[in-house]
Amino acid sequence: MTSPPASDLILSMEQLALSFGGVRALAGVDLQVRRGTISGIIGPNGAGKTSLLNCIAGFYRPQSGRIVFDGRDITRVPAARRPALGLARTFQNIALFAGMTVLDNIKLGAHCHLKTGVLSALAFTAEARGEEEALREEVERDIIDFLEIEHLRNRSVASLSYGLQKRVELARALAMRPRLLLLDEPIAGMNEEETEDMARFILDIQEERGITVVLIEHDMGVVMDLCDRVTVLSFGEQIAAGTPAEIQADPEVVRAYLGTSGAGVRRG
Amino acid sequence: MDELLQFLVSGVVTGGIYALIAIGFVVVYKSTGVINFATGELMMLGAFFAWTAMAVAHLPFAAALLVAAAGAAAVGALVERVVLRPMLGQRPISIIMVTIGLSSVFKGIAQVVWGGEYRSFPTIFPRRPVELGPVVLPSRQAWPFLIAVAAIVLLAALFRFTRTGTAMRATANDQATAFGMGIDIRRVFSLSWVLASVTAALAGVVVGIIGGISPQLGAVGLRIFPVVILGGLDSIGGALVGGIVMGVLENLAGGYLDPLFPGTGVKEVAPFVALVLILMARPWGLFGTREIERL
Amino acid sequence: MLIGNYKVSYAADQAIFRTPASRAWLWVLLGVAVAFPFVAGDYFLYLANLVGIFTIAALGLNILTGFTGQISLGHAAFVGVGAYATAIAATRLGLPFWLAVPAGGLAACLAGALVGTPSLRIKGLYLAIATLAAQVILEWVFTNWTGMTGGIRGINVAPAGLWGFEFDTDRRVYFLVAGLAAFHTWAAANLFRTRVGRAFIAVRDRDISAELMGIDLFRTKISAFMISSYYAGIAGGLWVYFAKVVTPESFPLSLSIQFLAMIIVGGLGSIKGTLFGAVFVTLVPEGLRAVVQGATAYSPDAMSWLAPMKDIVFGAMIVGFLVFEPHGLAEIWNRIRRFFWLWPFPK
Missing domain, CATH: 3.40.50.300 (P-loop containing nucleotide triphosphate hydrolases)
Known part of the structure; x- marks a missing residue:
């Protein structure tokens, strides 16, 4: 070899x-x-x-x-x-953030690619708003559609079945680009x-x-x-x-x- | 030199009492994971039970201790069953706050039942100061200290040599395994609260004999935090050592630093400065279990 | 989840007030808030200012404890740091209030960064105990650093003034408090529409996997501490211009506990809940006072029951919410809202 x-x-x-x-x-x-x-x-x-x-x-x-x-x-x-x-990963024993919706869990994956700092977050400046909207579009287009979880967007992750939670975890990992x-x-x-x-x-x-x-x-x-x-x-x-x-x-x-x-x- | 010795001895006396309070706190933390902010108020209730038995019912001191213990045990069991058990598995903030809420309720009830003013125990012990070599202890410090020591010894024996003590230790080590071995965990939880409440009641009597009783007596409960952080939140031996060390530290700080900063009560704050330093250096304390992170 | 509430743009879906009804409520609320000082008596204005100041402080605590999961038992001490810094900036440096209050916020923010630093090493209950120590130590400093804080006599501060207008009565202070409370509520809500707020919640829910998602735990926790204590500091600065005096006994451990009670009763991790909690926890003792005062007609020494009743009701309120309604008033509100959304159709 x-x-x-x-x-x-x-x-x-x-x-x-x-x-x-x-x-x-x-x-x-x-x-x-x-x-x-x-x-x-x-x-x-x-x-x-x-x-x-x-x-x-x-x-x-x-x-x-x-x-x-x-x-x-x-x-x-x-x-x-x-x-x-x-580098992105999913976990053996699902490690989603139980206090967030499916959408927020996925968005969290993109954390390290976003730039909004504390002050622009507090003021929700045009940059912060723009970044959030672009992220939302990306997540909708490339991840939510792709993984067929449109209907789950605003559900709390704790209410999902095991299989769906695994899918959301995959979605979050994909959001990490x-x-x-x-x-x-x-x-x-x-x-x-x-x-x-x-x-x-x-x-x-x-x-x-x-x-x-x-x-x-x-x-x-x-x-x-x-x-x-x-x-x-x-x-x-x-x-x-x-x-x-x-x-x-x-x-x-x-x-x-x-x-x-x-x-x-x-x-x- | 005599001055230093005097500070050390009164430090040990204070420390022995702290140790007793801390043990009750640690028993609950160790077996149920609850940080009991109501420890001070349980002390206060115990002290009032004993006082009522003596001053109102004219019972002898030994009987008053039993009354205090029985009353506290009932309160502890009730609190565990009605309030803490439904909270099992909740977030730490909820558990902390529920005990804080309880302490407020206890304080209010005590004011309703016994009124807000200071009361003192009837004379129990001979007024003659107790001499230990070069050190002279006022009677109302020496005797309470001896009660505290006796209570600690009794508790240690209980843990070491009784079946219940063994069950409690096993549960503290590993809940799942203890359950598998047929230990009734709920009973152990309930017992820990009973035991902790009885301990707190004895400590309350001790503190009440020294400084009088009022609904504010529970404020002393705050002092256990430096003690248990030094000893380790889940170590009974640690509570003992931590209690003595903090008692001595407090008295040394009071003796040597107070004159430098007159009227500031360095004594009150020194243990908390020590607490911060310990948390920075070794958060699990001298004998506590170091938590291991797992995914 | 509410049905029949479709959005045609992502921006609309991300707005703070997402339904026409909630926007209508907002306008009603604003109208009431503006009309309030013109109709309310002195006592109610005093209460409103108290609620406003506590709202800002409680928002800060909820950001730290409710959203980020870092328990603080020392929040009142940070309010104190802000109050003293504001008072000192106003009296010694002669700064106007619109600089002195932010100076208080900034000072508290730095103190928060300092106290938050151990969160790198310690967490959970241990961190809670560290903040308890901070409370005790700061209280001691307030009382004993006489040269700076005026000791137990405290510092007297002249009313805030702007272009010759003096905020010297509760009615006038109201505008200051209400404006800043509204602004800080808006800012706190913004936080959780961005990556910063999401990281806070992630750290609360699962810190280790948050770290593996690329979140710097220490930076996130320190940010939460700093924002939280900045809010406390602003509340403290406002307190100065509300009370016109700062004394050490205004910021005891029991006030820290009162802030915690507000966020628990209102709802941990809920901005809306914080507002409910601040109102509820501040007004319940006042309601109790009114009841007891009424009772003096029948029993002349009824007032002596007020203090213990307050303790009992306060404690029972905390325990009751934790046991029966752990998500607080915010959840009750949501239930009512869901009910009326479909009303008159059954669920």
Whole structure:
């Protein structure tokens, strides 16, 4: 397997290691993500998938190793600065802001791209007003229409079903105008119809908008269908990486899965 | 030198009483997560119960203590059941404010029942000052201090050696697991309030013997914040240590700084300056649990 | 949600008053506010000024506590900082009121930034206790920094004046208070139409995920503290020209608690609710006074019951709202509004 030229990579990790008080979560992971692809990270529970995502998003700081995003070493960039660089994520256990409407939750995603300061906000100056109106248009056109949530705009997020909340979370992540979108179990807990919708959205995000997607998911069928490339983690180590077909044929992956009580490798 | 010793000793005396008040506060925080702003008013009610038993019903002091404890226990149980339980899981601001609201109600009720004026306990202990080596303590400080120490010892034993104490400690450590082990959490919550109220009542009697009783007695409740922040909000041992340290600090500040700033009451404010410094340096205090952020 | 209220532009959908009815109400309210000083007696003007000043202070507290989730038990002390700064600016520097009041706002704002700084490290209950300490310490400073604050004797301030017009009666001060209260209400409502206000709410709801959304937690919290204490400072500055004197006992912990009661009774995180709360919490004790005064006809020593009754009613009001109506008067208002929106059709 030849490694692609650096400019083709939007994300690359070198020897990423993370531990919590002696418990190793990641033990030297190398992961490379090519621009404009959908990559999947799979592995049994506790394999370090979410830890990896948290390192990319900046919530955890790895003890060693490097994370390079779009040619820039972001290993030490604070979490709050990363969205401005083009990184967005959704959360495994939905982290919407319960006190806000759907619309405000989505608008919040654009926070780091907006400029209104405290004083112009208090006075609601022409600039502040203009920025809000432009944002509203962008959200309506590019996100609300796209994700088919027109009817939810003014609902409180707390009143939505689990599946719809996940969709609003995706909407909020899109409002962050990402170049790399990290999805932590985007379809977990969804029914079949919601799953199909979400899979379609993820494909559209990649194909129509050229946004690179990295996702963690337990549903093998969806992972194998959506992803261009799959990385398998087990106990914090990368045990395989390749196309879905290669992964399915990999004996070590099969062993890792059968050796645990986690989900088996299956299609559909 | 004798002066310093005197300051230290009266600091320890004040501190022992603070410790007792703080323990009641910590018991509630530890097992229910509630910052109890009504602690001072529970003290005040307890003091009035005991005073009524002695001055009106002419009961002996020991019986008055029992009356105060029983009355406070009833108030505590009622408050937990009627007000705090429906508030479970609410935002911290709501929980804080509900106890502040309760304190206002208690203060008003006390004014209605006992009137607004100062009252003092009938003489209980011999008036002869108590001598401890070179240090002389006025009788009305020494005896209340001894009561406070006895109450603390009793509480510690209760926690350590009874089944209920063990259940309370288990719940404080891990509510879910305690529940899984068959501990009735609601009973534990209720018990913590009862225990905290009884503790507060004893502390109220102690404070009332020293300085008299009025509906304003609860104001002393504010003093527990420096104590519990120093010791750690959820540490009973911390309340003990924090109480003594703050008592001593307060008396040293009063003794040495007050003459420098005459008439300013440095004594009153020094613990709060210390509180701010502790929060900046080590918010979880000496023995408190450090909260760990999780996503 | 109200049905049948369609908008044809995003701007209209983002307006503060979104329905014709609410705009009509606004005009009614404005009319009443302007006519009020010409018809009301001295006592009611005094109350109106009190409500106006408390409204500004409570708005500040709701921005910090209701919207951003940072509990402050020291809000009255910031009102005090603003009051003293205004009084000192007016008496020592001889500044006119239209500079002295903003100076009070600014001074309180800086004090707020200082007290808010620990919010980088501590949060929740711990921060609440830190603000409690700030209240105690500032009160002590007001009383004891005699050279600056005049100690317990306080500072006397001449009435505000503008082009020879003296705001020397409650009727005249009313215009000052009402104007500034309206302006600050408008500004507070604006805040939550922009990214700044959204960030506040996000920090309140889930601070960690807000940070991962690109919100700088510290900057956001400090902004909330500064805006909140600026509001407190303006209220304090107005207090100076309302009371004509500043003394340390005007800003006790109990006033901080009263502000908290206002935002809880009115509705945490609601601008409209703050107005309701400021009116309600200020007027209930006055209503109680009227009742007790009436009772003196039957029982001559009824007035001695006033103080305890106030304590009991105040406490019961807080507990009652928290247990039975945690979203406050704002939610009651919304319920009534939804009911009449479809009236006479059943829900």
